[in-house]
Amino acid sequence: MYGLGVLKGFGITIKNMFRPAITVQYPEQRLVIPKRARWAVRQKMDEDGVPKCTACLICVKECPDNVLRVFTSAKDGGGKRIDAYVYEVGACMMCGLCVAACPYDAIEMSHEYELATRHHDNLVRVLLRDVDAAPIPRKPREDAPAPTGGTEATDA
Amino acid sequence: MTFAVGILLRFVAMVALLLVNGVVLIYMLRKVLGHLHLRIGPNRVGPFGLLQTTNDVIKLLTKEDLRPEAADAWLFNIAPFLVFVPSFMAYIPLVFGPDLAVTNLDTGILVVFAVLSLVPIGVMMAGWGSNAKWSLIGGMRAAGQQIAYEIPLLLSVLGPVMMAGSMDPAKIVAAQAGTWFGFIPRWFVIPQIVAFVVYVIAAQAETQQTPFDMSEAESELITGFANEYGGMRFGFLYLAEFSNMFIVAAIGTMLFFGGWQLPWITTPGWAAPFVFMFKTYVGIFTMMWARGSLPRFRVDQMLAFCWKRLIPISLVWVVVWATIQRLTLPGVVR
Numbered sequence: 001m002y003g004l005g006v007l008k009g010f011g012i013t014i015k016n017m018f019r020p021a022i023t024v025q026y027p028e029q030r031l032v033i034p035k036r037a038r039w040a041v042r043q044k045m046d047e048d049g050v051p052k053c054t055a056c057l058i059c060v061k062e063c064p065d066n067v068l069r070v071f072t073s074a075k076d077g078g079g080k081r082i083d084a085y086v087y088e089v090g091a092c093m094m095c096g097l098c099v100a101a102c103p104y105d106a107i108e109m110s111h112e113y114e115l116a117t118r119h120h121d122n123l124v125r126v127l128l129r130d131v132d133a134a135p136i137p138r139k140p141r142e143d144a145p146a147p148t149g150g151t152e153a154t155d156a
Numbered sequence: 157m158t159f160a161v162g163i164l165l166r167f168v169a170m171v172a173l174l175l176v177n178g179v180v181l182i183y184m185l186r187k188v189l190g191h192l193h194l195r196i197g198p199n200r201v202g203p204f205g206l207l208q209t210t211n212d213v214i215k216l217l218t219k220e221d222l223r224p225e226a227a228d229a230w231l232f233n234i235a236p237f238l239v240f241v242p243s244f245m246a247y248i249p250l251v252f253g254p255d256l257a258v259t260n261l262d263t264g265i266l267v268v269f270a271v272l273s274l275v276p277i278g279v280m281m282a283g284w285g286s287n288a289k290w291s292l293i294g295g296m297r298a299a300g301q302q303i304a305y306e307i308p309l310l311l312s313v314l315g316p317v318m319m320a321g322s323m324d325p326a327k328i329v330a331a332q333a334g335t336w337f338g339f340i341p342r343w344f345v346i347p348q349i350v351a352f353v354v355y356v357i358a359a360q361a362e363t364q365q366t367p368f369d370m371s372e373a374e375s376e377l378i379t380g381f382a383n384e385y386g387g388m389r390f391g392f393l394y395l396a397e398f399s400n401m402f403i404v405a406a407i408g409t410m411l412f413f414g415g416w417q418l419p420w421i422t423t424p425g426w427a428a429p430f431v432f433m434f435k436t437y438v439g440i441f442t443m444m445w446a447r448g449s450l451p452r453f454r455v456d457q458m459l460a461f462c463w464k465r466l467i468p469i470s471l472v473w474v475v476v477w478a479t480i481q482r483l484t485l486p487g488v489v490r
Contacts, residue, residue, distance in 0.1 A: 006450065013192045013449040022194045 038094045038109035041068075041087055043127045046134075052106035055080045055133035059098035059107060067091045068098060072133065080133035089115060090123030104137065166258045170247045174399050181398040182209045184437075185444055192448035219387035224287065227384060231285025236385065236392035238278030242271040243399040250406050251325045253416050253428030264325040265317060268407060269310055272362070272400065276302040279371065282393065283381035294380020297455060298371030302362055304462045309358035311470035315351035315477050316344040316411040329415030341419035345412035350473045352412050354466055356442070359404035361462070364397065365443055367450040368458055405439035406432070413439075 024031055033039075043051050060068045067088040075081045096109050117123060183198070183206065190197025198205030223232055249264030251257045261267055276299040283295015317323055320331035334342045345352050361368035372380035382393045409415060413435050416428035423431060453461065 009449045010445065013445060016194050017188075017191050019194060021191070021196045023196060025196070025199075 033111045033113065037111055037113075038096045038099075040089050040094075040110050040112045040115060040125075041092065041098060041107055041127070042110035042112070043085070044106055044108050050134065051082075051128055051131055052104055052134050053082065053085065053128060054104050054106065054136050055082050056103070056136070058101050058103065062097050062101040064095065064097065065091050065093055075132065079135065082128050082131050082133050084126050084130070085128035087125045087127050088123060089125055090120075104134070106134070170244065170258060174244060174247065174395070177402050178395045178398045179209045179213060181401065181440065182212070182394075184440070185398075185447075188441060188444045189448045192445065213391070216388050216391040221387045221389065224384050226287045228285040228287060231281045232384070233389075235278050235282035235285055236389045236396075238281060239275055240278075240392040240396045240399075242274040242278070243396045243403060245271045246400075246403045249325050250403070251329055251410060251415055252432050254425055256416075256429060257326065260324065260326055263323045265313060265323045265328070265407070265411070268403065269306070269313070272403070273302075273306055275396070275400070279381050282385070286381070286384040288384055290377045291381050291383045294371045294373075294377045294383070297377075298364065298381055301364070301368065301370055301458065301462075304459055305358045305361040305368075305466075308354050308462065308466035308470045309362055311467070311474055312351040312355040312358060313407075313411060314474050315348040318474075318477060318481055319344055319348070325410050325415070329410055329417065332414040333417055335420065339420075341414060343412060343414045343419070348412065348477070350469065351477075352408075354470045354473070355408060355412070357466060358462075359408065360443060360446060361458070363400045363404055363443070365401065366447040367452050369452060370455050370458060373452055401440055401443060402436065405436045405443065408439050409435040 043053060046052050055070055055072045057070055057072075060070055069084075069086040069088075071083040071086070072080050073083055094109065099107055099109055186208070187197040187205075189195075198208040201207040201211050223229060246268045248258045249261045249267055251264075279298040279302070280295045283291045283293075283298070286292070286295075316328060320328040322328060322331075328344075332342050332344060336342055336346075340346060364371050370380075371377075372382060377383070382390055385393060409432065415435075416432040417423050418427070418431055
């Protein structure tokens with residue numbers, strides 16, 4: 001019948017009127033973040049609390065937004081020292097390519113999603129400052145992506 | 157002296173009713189729409205968000221009064237008042253109780269719809285004076301819509317007016333006292349059900365509520381004719397919208413639901429305004445309910461619905477009811 005759908009719609013909304021709200025009252029209640037959700041990049045530490053980063057800079061090269069910068073210097077007696085591992089969280093799009101590319105499993109996507117701040121300076125984070133880079137392990141981790149066989153295009 | 161004081165008091169009461177009503181209705185709209193959509197609505201400012209609209213009013217009052225450089229200054233400045241004043245004037249004939257009205261007009265119903273028909277002119281001026289394309293489209297749509305829907309609105313009002321034999325709201329309400337057959341309240345909605353349905357639809361369109369909010373369709377025109385307005389000028393446009401909502405609900409209460417009278421029992425004088433307000437707010441709730449349930453019409457659908465369905469239905473109903481009343485119910489006319 002003409003107009004029956006309208007009445008049905010009215011019925012649905014009035015039923016909703018007496019159902020509890022389904023919205024999550026955010027600051028008081030929070031949703032559980034899915035396990036594989038990707039938010040701000042975080043450094044991983046080994047069992048002793050030492051960063052696993054070797055300062056290989058693959059993450060820096062991989063990042064499409066250029067939000068990662070690693071400043072290194074040579075250490076006396078060989079090896080690298082990380083002066084600063086800088087992460088511009090304000091420009092990061094949380095694509096996770098850096099984590100996927102890391103051969104040493106040294107960074108991860110955390111579940112830190114409340115990224116709004118009151119000051120510009122908080123948008124640039126120094127994840128590591130003035131620490132020794134981890135020595136390169138003999139074998140990269142098993143599930144590291146195989147190097148793609150692409151070649152750079154060259155001018156003829 | 158007492159005459160002047162009386163006029164002043166009535167004026168103040170009207171302004172107070174309009175403003176308080178606006179604040180309450182905006183809060184109510186947000187809460188009702190929220191719950192209809194399984195949300196909560198405002199809940200941050202004050203307990204249950206009660207102070208949200210008061211804060212909004214303070215914000216509107218303290219905002220800078222901006223006017224676009226290219227706008228037509230005279231039209232732009234005068235338009236909000238041309239929208240606001242008619243809806244203010246329409247409070248004059250409302251009957252809140254046996255002796256509670258600003259003034260008794262013999263043609264009160266006609267006066268309400270006459271002043272409300274000035275609203276589209278103000279809306280057109282706002283749309284044209286803003287000198288912006290969305291505003292202009294919104295103003296044009298509002299004018300076309302309101303002028304079209306005034307016809308079924310007025311025709312649907314004719315039924316109760318014929319039954320009461322008067323255009324005086326007090327007399328129309330008084331004609332609805334008592335019962336039919338001893339148990340059916342003598343409310344005009346029962347014999348005039350067709351006119352009532354037409355009235356509800358036309359009133360919804362006349363106050364530019366969804367599903368007929370062509371003139372300010374957010375997804376199409378941002379806020380239509382009110383686009384370029386800010387501060388208290390926008391506040392006037394907004395307030396007029398809610399005030400019109402109250403007026404059409406109040407008129408519907410008076411015409412179809414016995415005004416301030418309770419069914420079956422004699423209403424004590426002190427309870428009359430509360431009964432009237434309760435019935436009016438039920439009507440407003442229904443309008444908000446429709447607003448939260450129905451998607452927006454397309455412009456051509458809306459106008460086709462008015463000219464091809466509502467106007468013929470209401471015209472036929474007027475003829476049918478006039479015939480019925482002439483032939484079988486000579487006693488109805490007093």
